[in-house]
Amino acid sequence: MRENLARIASWPRRIVRDISVATRLSLVIVLVALISLAITSIVGLQRGGQIADTVLQARVTSLGATRADEVERYVGSLQRAAVGQAISPSTAQAINDFTDAYKELNSSQPSAADETAVNAFYADVIAPELADVRGRPVIATGLVPDADAAISLQAAYVVPSGEGDLVAGTGDGNDWFGLHRELHEPFDEFTIQTGVDDLYLIEPAANTIVYSTAKDIDFGTSLLTGPQSGSALAVLIQSFDSSPEPGVAKVRDFTSYAAAGDEPSLFVAAPVYADGSLAGFVAMRIGPQRISSITTNNGSWTAEGQSGETYVVADDNLMRTDARPFLEDESAYLTTASDLGNVTESQLRAMRTFGTTVLFQPINDNDVDAALELEPSLAETTSYLGVEVLQARRALAIDGLDWAMITDIELQEIEQPVVDFARNLLITIALFLVTITFIAARWSDRLMRTLRIVSSRLRAIRSGAGIEAGASSAAVPDGAPIEFVELAADIDTMLETLASRNADAAERAAERRRLLRRILPPQAAQRAEAGDRNVVDQVAHATVAVIVISGLGPLMRSGDSETARALLDQFVEEADALARQRGLERIRLTGDAYYAACGTVRPHIDHVARAASFVLDVQDLVRDLGDERELISMTAGIDSGPVTVGLTGGADLAFDAWGPTVRHAADLARMDGPNAIFATPAVQAQLPASFLTEPQPEGKMSNIVVISGRAHEGEPAR
Numbered sequence: 001m002r003e004n005l006a007r008i009a010s011w012p013r014r015i016v017r018d019i020s021v022a023t024r025l026s027l028v029i030v031l032v033a034l035i036s037l038a039i040t041s042i043v044g045l046q047r048g049g050q051i052a053d054t055v056l057q058a059r060v061t062s063l064g065a066t067r068a069d070e071v072e073r074y075v076g077s078l079q080r081a082a083v084g085q086a087i088s089p090s091t092a093q094a095i096n097d098f099t100d101a102y103k104e105l106n107s108s109q110p111s112a113a114d115e116t117a118v119n120a121f122y123a124d125v126i127a128p129e130l131a132d133v134r135g136r137p138v139i140a141t142g143l144v145p146d147a148d149a150a151i152s153l154q155a156a157y158v159v160p161s162g163e164g165d166l167v168a169g170t171g172d173g174n175d176w177f178g179l180h181r182e183l184h185e186p187f188d189e190f191t192i193q194t195g196v197d198d199l200y201l202i203e204p205a206a207n208t209i210v211y212s213t214a215k216d217i218d219f220g221t222s223l224l225t226g227p228q229s230g231s232a233l234a235v236l237i238q239s240f241d242s243s244p245e246p247g248v249a250k251v252r253d254f255t256s257y258a259a260a261g262d263e264p265s266l267f268v269a270a271p272v273y274a275d276g277s278l279a280g281f282v283a284m285r286i287g288p289q290r291i292s293s294i295t296t297n298n299g300s301w302t303a304e305g306q307s308g309e310t311y312v313v314a315d316d317n318l319m320r321t322d323a324r325p326f327l328e329d330e331s332a333y334l335t336t337a338s339d340l341g342n343v344t345e346s347q348l349r350a351m352r353t354f355g356t357t358v359l360f361q362p363i364n365d366n367d368v369d370a371a372l373e374l375e376p377s378l379a380e381t382t383s384y385l386g387v388e389v390l391q392a393r394r395a396l397a398i399d400g401l402d403w404a405m406i407t408d409i410e411l412q413e414i415e416q417p418v419v420d421f422a423r424n425l426l427i428t429i430a431l432f433l434v435t436i437t438f439i440a441a442r443w444s445d446r447l448m449r450t451l452r453i454v455s456s457r458l459r460a461i462r463s464g465a466g467i468e469a470g471a472s473s474a475a476v477p478d479g480a481p482i483e484f485v486e487l488a489a490d491i492d493t494m495l496e497t498l499a500s501r502n503a504d505a506a507e508r509a510a511e512r513r514r515l516l517r518r519i520l521p522p523q524a525a526q527r528a529e530a531g532d533r534n535v536v537d538q539v540a541h542a543t544v545a546v547i548v549i550s551g552l553g554p555l556m557r558s559g560d561s562e563t564a565r566a567l568l569d570q571f572v573e574e575a576d577a578l579a580r581q582r583g584l585e586r587i588r589l590t591g592d593a594y595y596a597a598c599g600t601v602r603p604h605i606d607h608v609a610r611a612a613s614f615v616l617d618v619q620d621l622v623r624d625l626g627d628e629r630e631l632i633s634m635t636a637g638i639d640s641g642p643v644t645v646g647l648t649g650g651a652d653l654a655f656d657a658w659g660p661t662v663r664h665a666a667d668l669a670r671m672d673g674p675n676a677i678f679a680t681p682a683v684q685a686q687l688p689a690s691f692l693t694e695p696q697p698e699g700k701m702s703n704i705v706v707i708s709g710r711a712h713e714g715e716p717a718r
Contacts, residue, residue: 029440030433037429061378063303064392064407067310070294071405075268075398078284079249081194082270086282087247091201092274094183098210099203099280101176102220106149108174114155119144121159126217133262133353135346143217143227143258147208149176150220157215180211188213191284197260198285200233202269204278207237214285218259228259236267237281244271244278251400254288254320254359262350264288264359288358292322295405299327307387308409315402317368319361325385326357337361340386363406367391371404383408390414536646542599543611543640543683544662545584546669547575547618549592551632567625567632574621582614583607587645587657593669594618597657600645608640608686612707615677622675637668638679638707640686668704677707 085091119140127140145151153176191199191213198214207223221227223234236252249270257265269283295310297303301324304310309324326333334351337343343351347360354360363384370377371393383389389408396403549571552564572589579586579596583604588595596614599607615636622634641661668678684693684705693705 030437033436034433037432060308060390060392060407060409061376063308064310064394064405065376067295067407068394068396068405071291071312071403072396072398074291074294075251075401078194078196078268078286079251079270081190081196082249082268082282082284083247085190085199086249086270086272089274091282092272092279094179094187095201095203095210095272095280095282096274097179098176098183098201099208101174101179102149102203102208102210105152105174105176106147108148108152110148110151110155114151117155117159118151121154122217125160129261130258133350135349145217145221145226147220147222147226150226153220154215154217158217158219183211184213187211194284195286195290196284197265197287200281200283200285202237202281202283204280207234207281210280216259231255231257231259232265233257233259233267233269233283233285236269237283240269240271240281242278246271246273251398253314253401253403256359257285260285260287263354264356266291288320288322288354288356291320292356292358295321296324296327304407305409305413307413308407310405310407312396312403313363313368313371313406314404315368315372317363317365318359319357319363320403321358323357323361323384326351326361330355336385342384367393367406368404371395371406372402380411383410388412536644537600539600539643539645541607541640542597542643542657542661543607543638544595544597544643544657544665545611545615545636545638546662546665547594547596547615547634547636548669549594549622549632549634550674551626552592563631571621571625571632575618578614578617578621582610582617584611584614587655593666595657595662595666597643597645597662600643600657606688608638608683609688609691611638611640612677612679612683612687612691616707616709619675619677633674635669635671635673635675636677637665637671638677638683639665639668640680640682671704673706678704679707680704683707 122144123140126143127138130138130143145154156177187199191197198212198216200209200218201211202208202223203210206225208226209218209221209223212219218226218228218231218233223229223231223237228234232252232255236250239250239252247270249268252267252269254264254266256262264287266286267283268286269281272279272282291312293299295312301308304324310321311323312320314320323333325336330352334348337351338348342362343360347362350360351357361384364381367381370379372395373393376392376394378390378392381389381391383391388411390411392407394405396405549568552568572594575594575596576586582598583602584596584598585601586595587597587600596611598604598611598614604610615638618636619634622632626632639661642659643657643661644659645655645657647655664680668680671678678696679687679693681703687693687707690710692708692710694708696704696706
């Protein structure tokens with residue numbers, strides 16, 4: 001027990017003792033470099049993070065301020081456009097003329113066809129569309145205008161089956177249609193240039209819309225008593241007193257507007273004066289896409305990065321511009337909003353219907369309250385989609401609108417540059433340490449190189465490893481002691497000698513393996529290479545075929561020895577190929593006899609059929625080699641039974657087969673019968689019906705049969 005404790009206590013000393021001097025020198029250098037880098041990196045990361053935070057916060061704030069300025073300028077341009085249209089004398093004249101024509105048209109009863117068409121349009125189209133949007137039934141009668149002029153005008157311009165034309169009109173000869181043909185085109189051009197969805201001319205008495213460019217279902221109706229009397233447009237017009245200040249436009253925030261199919265709409269209106277008297281009002285309707293195109297930069301968020309977005313919110317905690325994720329992937333956005341549970345089903349349905357988040361996506365109350373404060377602010381918070389963001393807030397200076405601009409960028413994206421910087425710094429440190437380690441190792445290695453070279457060569461001799469490489473290519477450094485130089489040279493000489501001898505032995509072993517694989521079957525060659533020298537196996541069921549070639553002797557005696565040799569080589573080569581195809585192994589080649597066996601090396605159930613097929617193939621081969629001159633012929637003998645096979649010969653290995661079956665097959669091959677194939681009854685009994693056999697002629701051995709061919713094309717499987 002005490003000895004074990006002492007051994008354990010000595011481990012640290014052993015570990016320290018086993019560390020080389022070169023390694024210790026390298027560790028000191030690397031440790032100093034590591035401490036220096038650690039201090040530098042910590043300071044750099046802290047300072048880099050502070051700089052990155054400052055830059056990113058400034059970018060977010062600047063981006064929100066830029067978008068806020070653009071929205072303020074756009075709404076201001078709408079107000080200026082409304083005022084410009086209101087102070088135009090032609091606008092005042094148009095309101096007066098359209099009002100007079102409207103009164104004249106209202107004094108006549110609309111046709112029954114017009115009343116029927118308008119009622120059917122509201123019942124079959126408008127009411128169902130609003131019901132789908134609102135998710136509840138809508139009564140059509142409450143939407144149908146009651147003024148006779150409104151029915152006539154909507155029959156001509158609003159109802160799809162109406163015959164009126166937006167420019168020319170057909171009407172019934174009333175002055176209103178003539179005025180429309182004259183004035184519609186410049187007003188319509190104004191809406192295109194300003195990018196508004198509709199332009200209204202409203203008379204002051206009943207606030208009747210006497211003209212509209214888009215001609216929705218509010219066209220021709222009174223904003224005081226008509227179906228749209230409670231709409232945002234009606235409220236905006238009624239917010240002007242009896243003597244409104246000229247040249248001043250008012251804005252009404254986005255609300256759902258029934259005349260536009262409940263689409264969120266923003267209105268701008270200004271009073272119109274003629275000769276010092278109030279002639280009416282000019283108003284404009286804008287859909288949600290106009291301002292959203294500013295905050296989304298027309299769908300390009302390059303400045304916002306991968307996750308940033310800018311949007312407008314109002315004091316009701318609802319968006320006034322579209323959300324970036326909604327525009328990029330509406331389906332995924334709706335799924336996420338639904339899963340978060342902060343959006344109602346009606347809001348989700350409205351987003352899907354109108355293709356916008358304006359008026360439907362709620363924002364965190366605290367964020368909106370902070371954004372509506374006069375001073376811009378910057379804070380980390382949770383976005384409306386539950387993501388941690390850095391949020392820049394700024395109130396918008398627009399009279400009549402309690403709006404604020406919010407810019408969100410995910411904290412993960414904001415922190416990513418710092419993470420990338422830290423990662424790159426760590427990579428740089430790692431590369432630097434690798435370089436320092438390499439340089440330190442090289443330096444310390446050079447100090448101890450002489451001893452290491454000598455030590456490594458001695459270890460190679462002791463362990464036998466590396467002897468094949470011969471002398472080391474590493475030279476002893478200049479200035480090394482002469483004793484080390486001479487010792488290294490002696491070791492190199494020894495290694496070269498050992499490597500040369502090992503190479504010679506390996507070459508002789510490889511040559512022996514090549515010879516074994518050439519003269520022996522593959523399995524026998526493998527066993528010989530594994531070390532077997534006198535292996536004998538008993539094979540209970542095998543078939544031996546012996547083929548004796550006749551005609552080569554006379555051919556050589558006739559002086560044509562080259563032809564005889566070529567025929568023999570060709571016969572052996574092609575017979576070997578046929579044997580491999582049929583699954584036989586050549587076991588012996590003696591003089592004019594070719595011995596082959598099936599089932600000795602690899603077992604085959606159909607070894608008899610394979611051997612018979614092989615001999616028939618060889619018979620065809622001999623006929624082809626002999627050609628018309630009949631230079632050679634053959635006689636074959638086949639027997640089936642037990643066979644003894646093995647490797648014999650000690651140092652001179654040979655693979656052979658012997659036994660009664662081999663002798664009997666050889667005796668049959670020596671029988672008189674050119675091109676005949678003799679087989680024993682054991683062979684005949686195992687041959688398939690596809691082989692033709694016949695008994696021996698008179699005077700021959702009665703228990704021997706002759707295989708004369710195949711009865712049909714079927715052959716054993718190869």
